[in-house]
Amino acid sequence: MINSPEVKELINLIKDSFRVRPNQNPIYIDFSNNLERLKAKQHQIIFGRRGSGKSCLLVHFKNTISDNDSLEIYIEADEIKRLGYPDILTRLLLSIMEKIVTSRNWWQKIVYSKSKLNKSIKNLRKLLDQAENRQVKQEENQTTNYSTKAEKGIFSGSFGKSNSLGKLSEFQESKLDTLERYLSDYKNALKEEIKRRNIQTVYILLDDFYLIKKERQPDVVDYLHRLVRGTEMYLKIGTVKHRTTLVRNEEQTIGVVLNQDIEPINLDRTLENLTAPTQFLSNLLNSLGKKVGLNNPAIDLFNPQALEKLVIASGGVPRDFLTILADAIENAISQNKNHITPTNVWKSASSFSYQNKLKDLRVDVGADAQSIEKVFRDILKFCIVDKKRTSFLVAQEEAQKEINLHELILQLMDGKLLHIIEPDTSAASNRPGRYEAYTLDFSLFMEPRKRGIEIVEFWNFDESGRRIGVRESPIYSLENAKNAISNEDDITTETLIDNFENEQSSL
Template sequence: SNKASFWKKYFGGKPSRPPFDKKACAALIATINGHLVSLKGQLHSADNAEIEAVLEQAASTKETATDAFTAGIKIPNANVSSSITGTMEQMASTQTKHLVSFRRSKVEFLRRHVMDFQSVFAQMGTLSGGDSYLILDDLYHLRRPEQPLVVDYLHSIAKGNRLWLKIGTIKHRSSWYVHGSPPQGMKLGDDADEIDLDLTLEKYLIAKDFLRKILQNLAASVGFSGHLDFLTETGLDRMVLASGGVARDFLAIFRRSVLATKERGDESSRGERIGAEDVNVAAGDYEPTKREEFKRDVYDEEESKLNDVFQEVRDFCLRTANSNCFLIDKEMNDKKVDAIHELVDLKLLHLIRSRVTVNTRQGKIYEAYMLDLSQYAGARKKRDLELVEFWTNDSRDQLRKASLIYIEKAK
């Protein structure tokens, strides 16, 4: 097919703007490749290494001296003369060596070249007549003190150069702004906007509707009815709880739920549809996967601290409160609360209500959390545990019990 038919077939029409300048594109590509070579060289070299360099300077001088002697004899009808000329050259050279010592700094290299990188994206904008996009995912894998430095550097490149930044990270495991002189990083609301991509259990009905549609589309793509006849309503609710509202976990638990249903067979009293008990089994089987993700997403020095807090919360829910939910005083702000927020980001705990009052605590506001279903389902099933169905209107009084308070500020 010709070019016109190609564009019409895949894009419905011809391009609305002319093609890019080939020479300008080639020049920009060459510039980018040059920067890549330099950056790769820095990447594979040792940082903060002691470097010694020898600078040589050479100088030479040349002196020339000329002597002349002339003599003449006069005789009748003739003059006789002679001359002798002598030239002497003298050359002298000197060579000086200087030993210079310095430390290699990758950070300083980046700072020295920031204007070069700004120029690259500015040229992209001019060449394309549009904006560029730079995507950085999993910022939280960097050490926390370094995160605002990286964000600040990328922001300095992007600002005013038609470059958009998209940075993906885990909220309570990230620092993107540090006050100082000068401040470093990007300030939310001023320099950047926050977009929350996760639907949490706090917005349970919205999350349930969203996940239901995902499953309906998936079922329709393989010829099943969009009504999800293979899944009970209680099974769907339990699956939403088990996933914490995260689509990836929802689909993974759904797959395990199908296997659990097939293993128990059609002759079971629960029938052939996926039910809450099947999801409980699947959630318990999914627990090792969550643990592996937990270990991968935290630093070694943080793992023990977070795991200790998680075990304390788990013991409180299963042994003390005998409930899948617990409360935290909204005024509390200490390291344990920070750890709980991180565990929420790591999907081992789930925020279900941001504002709860307790009957016997007048004037106090609490946050309600749920322990992940994998901790009391499947092989870890705990009998007689009170499961608070927080998404229903009838559950409001269940969450207002003083016995669910895990942390509160002293009077």
């Protein structure tokens, strides 16, 4: 079974689906009616970790939903992430406007070449080339006229003289001032062009929004929201939840408010409810299997418990699930096995290891990487060296007080180096309060399996319906995270983990 031509074709299909490109139509299997939801005339933000299917959903929507009445504009934030502010706004405006003026029939480009929108495009391109601030000189002329009238016999005439006095004023003009001053003009030009071209709805699909500098995200989404509000243009933004800041409160509120200005769509299925990701990923695998002639690969390819271990190893993330699966199949074939075993899963999860996740994390968080990795190294030492357990608790009361420190834990969760297993639990041994429970990613300790470390099997339950080992987990204080950030630490995360493994091998 596992060495059949159909399974080999399945592996190729999986590998072809790893990277989503806007010029291709990816394989997208919609179990949650997200495609239909995206058609709604609402501004929406799609949350999901790397590999959860955000780009796949947006690109598939762009390539399949288009009809004569709508226009889909797909923008990758990766292409503009290095731009300063407000150049990033200028480039976004150009992407939207230029896509609209190049849509529909070729003759419209000629007939409407002098439209307001085309003029706006020309002005924005000039603005893009200017310095962020420039010195502007403006001359104001004041003219005084003198006239007289004379009459003599049949002759009459008037004689005049004028004097001009010039006053030169000088002031600073910034790009942002220009963009704000002409916002209403841009909106009106867009509305006029959309109506002229008989476009009923415009979907602006902004992918990987989290790559834009976090401190500028509220400004960007605020400007875009003001631009499209009251029009037939709708924002559809893909991003990672805890790498995204949508609002900033100053004298005025800058940004958008979830469930008020913009509707959230969550693609993440986490390990706190193992049934949900298992069902979803099984359906995903079976749907892919049908494309290559396999009826029920979610059952036929696995030994007992191997599928469950694959879901756990992937953290419930679809792309990670498929990546580990493809390698696990090849691993099982190399060992002449008929089915995938849990050992094949752990070996493959190790090859798709924490190094890849660290690399992605460093790209995603930018300047915050140093602080986040210091906290991660401290958690590793706390769990593996000090407490010798793979799970830990964080007090909810402390999380509410230390919001910024708690945010670093959540970003490690978005980076798939930690996984939440219980958002609200008590602690054993009469420890008061309520807690969040987390586990280290399984690639950190399953292959090679760490000796002397208690692996908390949170997916199993006792007779009282409680997760085994979770309430007994040690409490990690966010004060430890604060100290870790302030301490000088010149060791890399990779070196720290290698040291753990060397110590294990010497035992």
